[in-house]
Amino acid sequence: MKFIKNIAVCVFALLGAQQAFAYNCSGTAQYSDGSSYSNGAIVxxxxxAYQCTVGGWCSVGGPYAPGDGWAWSNAWNSLGACNGTGGGNSSSSSSSSVSSSSSSSNNNGSNNGSCPQWSSSAVYYTGDVVVYGGSYYIAEHDNPGYDPTISTWFWDPTSSCPGGNGGGSSSSTPSGNGFSAIVSEAQFNQMFPNRNTFYTYAGLVNAAATFPAFSTRGNLTTQKREAAAALANFSHETSGLYYINEIAQGTYCSGTATACGVCAAGKKYYGRGPIQLSWNYNYCTAGQALGLDLWSNPDQVAQNPTTAWRTALWFWMTQSGAGYRPAHDSMVNGNGFGETIRTINGSLECNGGNPGQVQSRINTYLDFTQILGTTPGNNLDC
Incomplete structure (x- = not known):
């Protein structure tokens, strides 16, 4: 009971603090759920009145709707109650980036975007938007296909489909098929402004074409989350796609025979590529899976961008590593970003092994989901 009383005191204190200041809302645009907002937009x-602090989340709406959604404070700052001089529905504000096409969307389908019809057999994640009974609903919490009208804990009505305006903070809308339809080259460049020129977008797209399930399974939210998760981990392993080869270039020969042999004469199996592929047995297994002799010539991973990306996606899609399942499965099945960290580095980082490294990965993932205009989901930590 003491704990509950303390919560109540804090709530009343916060409410009182909000009433202590006001904002002149004259000329401030009325917020429109699901419309596009950039950092600094005031609505x-x-x-x-509220000011956007995380453009990708501000544009999602639903749980991030200012003052309404349960997670709104992660995307907006409260500027205070309107002082009565501008309480109307004016849409003329230089600080808001709401487009006329977005702000005019409604439940009659004028902004249908790519939101699917609700299905009882689908799994939905926080931030997913579906069409049900001719109206839009946004998932407030992950759920195994519950009816959108069953509970406001799991679903809330929303005014539009976020997919209709392209989403994300980048001005480039992805086009094409597979991975290139989820992450545009402009978004890729935004994620990795200081990358080594070896890591090309074209190489990544070509590599992804050899793993057609990568970032194409589940709904659009799931696809974007997987792309963000993979790229965030690759970024962490290479300091923003800066390093091609591991700095400490050890031999990494286990001394145990593999299907390819023990270790090729004079070859070292130190980390290379976006996932920093290491050890003789991994080079052997990856090479066999990709149809390349990486065991006798591991340097291929550092010489061909597509090969480098393919080794990273091979691990991401097929290897359980130090975890319980491949990272791809964790993202598609809703186990969360934290489980991808476990797959890559296990107890070296998870379960308190190195919380600073874990948080670094999480921070990058949050940045990338913002760029792609999606929500991060649950279970970020491991």
Whole structure:
């Protein structure tokens, strides 16, 4: 009971603090759920003003709707209650990036985007938007296909489909098929502004074509989350796609025979490529899977961009590593980003092994989901 009382005191204190200041809402645009907002945009909602701090999440709406959604404070700062001078529905604000096409969307389908019809057999994740009974609903929490009208804990009505405006903070809308339809080259460049020129977008797209399930399974939210998760981990392993080869270039020969032999004469199996593929047995197994002799010539991974990306995706899609399942499966089946970290580095980072490294990966993942205009989901830590 003492704990509950303390919560109540904090809530009343926060409410009182919000009433202590006001904002002149004159000329401030009315917030429109699911419309596009950039960092710094100021809107009014429920007679209070808010400023966007995370453009990707501000544009999702639903759980991030200012003052309404349960996670709104992660995307917006409260500027205070409108002081009465601008409480109307004016849409003329230089600080808001709402487009006319987005702000005019409604439940009649004018912004249908790519939101699917609800299905009882589908698994939905926080932030997913579906069409049900001719109206839009956004998932407030992950659920195994519950009816959108069953509970506001799992679903809430929303005014539009976020997929209709392209999403993300990049001005480039992805086009093409497979991975290139999820991450555009402009978004890739935004994620890796200081990358080594070896790591080309074309090489990644070509490599992804050899793993057609990569970032194409589940709904659009799931696809974007997987792309963000993979690229965030690759970024962490290479300091933003800067390093091609591991700095400490040890031999990494286990001394145990593999299907290819023990270790090729004079060859070292130190980390190379986006996932920093290491050890003789991994080079053997990856090479066999990819149809390349990586065991006798591991340097191929550092010489051909597509090969480098393919080794990273081979591990991501097929190897359980130090975890319980391949990272791809964790993202598609809703186990969360934290489990991809476990697959890559296991107890070296997870379960308190190195919380700083884990948080670094999480921070990058959050940045990348913002760029792609999606939500991160649950279970970020391991």
């Amino acid at each position: 009014k909602n429920n007679n209070s």
